[in-house]
Each structure stands twice: as C-alpha cells, then as structure tokens.
Amino acid sequence: MDDIIDDCMRCILERLPLHDRLRLEIVCRKWFELMPYADVTAFALDDVPWPERHIHELSYHHNNLTYSQPVMQPKWFCRYMNFLLDRIGPHLRTLILAPRRNVFRPLVTLELAHLIADLCPNLKSAVFTSCILESSATDQLMRLRYLSNVNLSAAVFLEDDRLNLVGNDVLSAKLDAVLSALRLERLNLAHCPFVVAIKSGTLRRLQLQGSGLNSQDLTIICEHCPRLDSLVLSECRNIVDYNAITRLSMLKVLWVNGCKLTNEHLSSICHECPQLVSLRINECTLLTDFRPLKNLRAIETLWVGPSNRFGDGILARIARNGTLINLGASNCAVTDQGVCYLASRCRKLLEVSLSCTGVTDQGVIMLLKNCRDLQVLNIQFTSVSNETLKAMATTACSLRALYVQSCRELDEEGFLYLYESRGSFADDCTALEIQAGGERGTPISHWLISKLQSIGISLIVQRPLLALPGLGL
Amino acid sequence: MIQLCSNDDPPVSFTVPRKAVELSKTIKTMLEDLEGFDMEQTPIPLPNVDAPTLELIVKWVEQHQDDPPPVEKPRVEDDDSDDSDADDDQEPEVVIPEWDKKFLPTDDEQKNQLFKLLNAANYLEIKPLLDIGCKYVADKISGQTVEWVRDYLNMENDYTPEEEAKLKEEIAWAEGL
Structure with a gap:
C-alpha cells in the first residue's frame, strides 16, 4: 500500500x-x-557520459599526409549506440553526433549507419558535425524517409574498410546522388572540402560557407533548388559569378560575406530579390556601390563594411522603410547624422554595430532614446564620451551587451555615474555586459567593477587593470 | 462546501471549499456528473486515501485554490527545430514553489507518507501536485546508486544473478565507466 x-x-x-x-x-x-523513453525525441552525444577506456587514436591518410583523431573503437561505439537506440530510437526525431565536450570524434561506420536506419525510422534531423564517416554509411540515410535536415559540416569521409580519405570527386558524385534523392529541407555542408551541386526541389535552407563551391556549382544549385529561402555562401572564394542567385524568387536570407561579390552582382540581386530579409555583404572587398540596397523594402538584417563608400546617404535610404532590426555597419563612413536618422526611422532595432569614427554621443544617445528594445550595441573606436553612459543610465533597459573598447573619451566617471543612477531601478533592467578597455581605452579600477557587478552589470576590461582599488578616482 | 471522507474505519471527513476540491479532476468530473444533487449534504468517500494523506491533500488544494489553471499546450507535431536547439519539444522544467517545498513530507522517516501522497494525487488527478511530488522524488534519485534507489523506494531486486550480471555489463557504459 x-x-x-x-x-x-x-x-x-x-x-x-x-x-x-x-x-x-x-x-x-x-x-x-x-x-x-517516449519523450526522448532528441539525442546528442553529450546527453550521456561516455566511457573513456575504448578511445584510441585513429590515423588516416590523404595525399601522403597522415591525420590522427581520437575515436571510440567501432565495436564498442556500435554496441553502446545499439543499447541506446534500442530504447530511444523509435521516438527519436533529432540525432546529433558531434564532438562537443566529448574527448572523441564520432566514427560513423557502415554498421552504425545501419543501426541508425534500422532503429530510428522517424528521424527528421541528422547532425554529423565533425564526424568521421565511412563513405558507404551515407547510403543508409536514404532509408530514412522522414529525413529533412542533414548536417555534415566539417565532416570527414573515409574509404570503406580503408583508412584513406575519399577523393573529393568521388565524394561529390556520391553525396550528390544521396542528398538529391532525399526530400531535404535543410542541408548544412559548411567547411566541407568537396562540392555538392545539389538538386532538390524541396530544399529551403542551404549552408555552404567555407566550401569550395564555384560559379558553375552555384548556377546548378540555383537552377534546381527553386524553393531555397536561405542560402549561406560566406567565405566561398571560388565563386566569381553570383548572378544565378537572382533566380531564387523565394530567397529571404543571403549571406555572402567574404565573397567576391561585385557591384553588378549586388545590383542585380537587389533588383531581382527585393524580398530579401537578411543580407550579409560585409568583408566583400570588391563592393563600392551600395545604392542598390535601397530596393530591399523588407530588409531586417544587414551587415556591411568595412567600406568608406557606405555613408549617411545610403544608410538613410535603407533606414527609410523602418524595417531594420539588426544592422552591422562597422568601419564605414557613417556619422551622427546618419545614426540620428536611423534612430528616428527604425525603432525596432535590436542589434546595432556602428564602430565608425564619425559616430559620437549625439548619434548614440538618440539611438538609446528612440530604440527602447535595443539589446546589443557595438560602438568600439567611436568618439563617444561619458555622456553616452549617462544617457544609458536612465534609458536602455533592454540592453544586454555594450561594446565600448577603445573609446578614448570614456572613463571611470561615466561608469560611476552609470552605477549611481542605474542602481535604483536596476531590477527593471536586463543584466548587462560591458566590454571596455582595449588598445586605446582608459584604465578602470577593480573597485568600480565590483560596484557595477552588484547592480547586475559585468564590466570586462580588455587590458591590465589598475591593481589598487580606488585608484583613478 | 464539499465533504470528503477517508477510507479509515470509522472514516474521517474533511470539509473543503468546492473551488479547492475541483483542483482534483476526478472529483470535479464526479461533481459535474452529479449535477442537480445536493452535494453539500453528501460526503464523498475516497476508498484509496487514508486520513493523514487526505489531510495533506486538503491542505494543498486549499493553498492552491486560487492558482491560475495550468496552460495545456497542444503538442506540436511538426516542429521547426534547429540543429542547435535539440530539446525543443521537451516539457518545461517543473519548479517546486517555496510553499510546496515546505509542504512536501520530505524527511526520510516520512517517505511512505510522501509516496501515499503521490498515489493519492494520481488517483485524484491533481496534476500540479503530482508534478511537483514526482519532480522531488526524481531529483532525489538522480545520480544515486542502484542500491540506494532500491532502498529508498522499497524496491526488491528480482533479477537472477545471471540476468543482473548481464544487464550490468550492458549498462556499465552509461555510468561512464
């Protein structure tokens, strides 16, 4: 009883x-x-402790070079996974095999892939980030009929039963067939050395940053994946022609930062894809003409710069629609005039990065007063003074991160003011992290740091502190 | 006011406001089925609950009678989970409120009372009470040795030595050994 x-x-x-x-x-x-176990619909390696006794170094070869990685002996890894998937497999929808805190990299053998396909029939999402896979293991993915999200970023592929890396051409052809056969919605092949010109009518989200994709591959992808709404090509330096992107009429997110995008490409993309919501063109060194950006009537996230050609005029044209939520325009020619206009039009801003020498208190204070939802503000290397901190003390309750490294005009007085006037209503404010100091920043005492800590502000000073408390006051 | 009777002989009865008593789905349904009868005059016998347990239950429902009803979220079948947030459709973590922490019979000598309370909460379908009680016990068990758990929950090891040895070998890795 x-x-x-x-x-x-x-x-x-x-x-x-x-x-x-x-x-x-x-x-x-x-x-x-x-x-x-029915409630366990997602599993990541870190969810259980793994024994360390069966871990050894696996050496594999490529072009006469030898690489070495810690893995768990396949026999044991399969045995453990079998025990686990036997229980949680039927309900599992997300399987994440990625080394995180683990001391070994998952080795996905054909046997293990069989197990996964046998025991996890309802898998929707398979993540193999940084895994080592036997190349035939990928065939097993085709047996998972609900699979819609595959992540193979930074994965390594071995020839079956041999400790050699698979040649990129062989792998491209193989994965092309496998991935195109699945009804994928999301695919992540970031930092993979091989190239897959995937053809998928269902694909919505594709991440290829840091891969060896070239113009021809991009053209094939854009032609055969008409439903793409998110395309990440950051740091894909082999692409020289971006015009194919204009075919993607449903594209909302395009990240081409660090790419060889030209003025003509940007112009045609902005003209043909005015529906873009998120665009990253920062670190695109060939860009000099940003005027086409004014076509993007729905733009919420925009990262540009460094460029002295992106100034107040073009910022105002973009800000006019009031859609911006996240703006990154550091190392640009933006001044207070542009920032004030931005603040008057885009009241929904959440994150702003304006590390531009032309920005001073006037612009930043306007931003703090108008954009009450602002959470992250990066104004490193600007000429803001203690006045900005004073304005912050009474506004900016949503702010959770402020970057003011190398702001020469800021000193302890401003932070002390922040402490004194914010103290009384600190409970209504979000916990705030401030990064200060930097090459050109002024020194700040430990005493002040602990004061600020007591009202929920953690001040991180990137430079040796003054050792004695109270010094500098 | 509603009268509830324990299963003791003679039964002990408790008078509870209707609003409080309706935190129990079992009783709420019963009262709805008997709409039209004068329930104020008819004591409700609870054959599975003894007096000390019923006293606790009454104390808890009276304390919580003004709580907002729990929001029942329909399970989203086709979620849009990202790679990163894998634990999207897990139930929200139960937090035991301060009052309840003091209320739960948590001394080790009282553990049988705690178990009776859980059984009663289950029988009476008082989900929030069952949730916090189960959360308390789960937290208590988590990380403990197999022997400790058996002892705490009065469980008997009914495996044959061979079966146990085999299972132990299989499970050993989950201990991180």
Missing part, C-alpha cells in the same frame, strides 16, 4: 535525466519494463 503505484512511478522516471534512466533499469524487472 505504501509503495508507489506504476502510474506515479512512470511519472517519476520520466523526470530523470536520460543517463539515469538507462543505468537504473537494473533496479528491478518492473523498472526494466516501465522505463519510459
């Missing part, structure tokens, strides 16, 4: 972390039968 009935017991067991459930099956037969 005093024992917990099964219904209650199930309710208790459901609240245990996964690894407790696994190891406590041994308590009694009833628990073995009762142990609930």
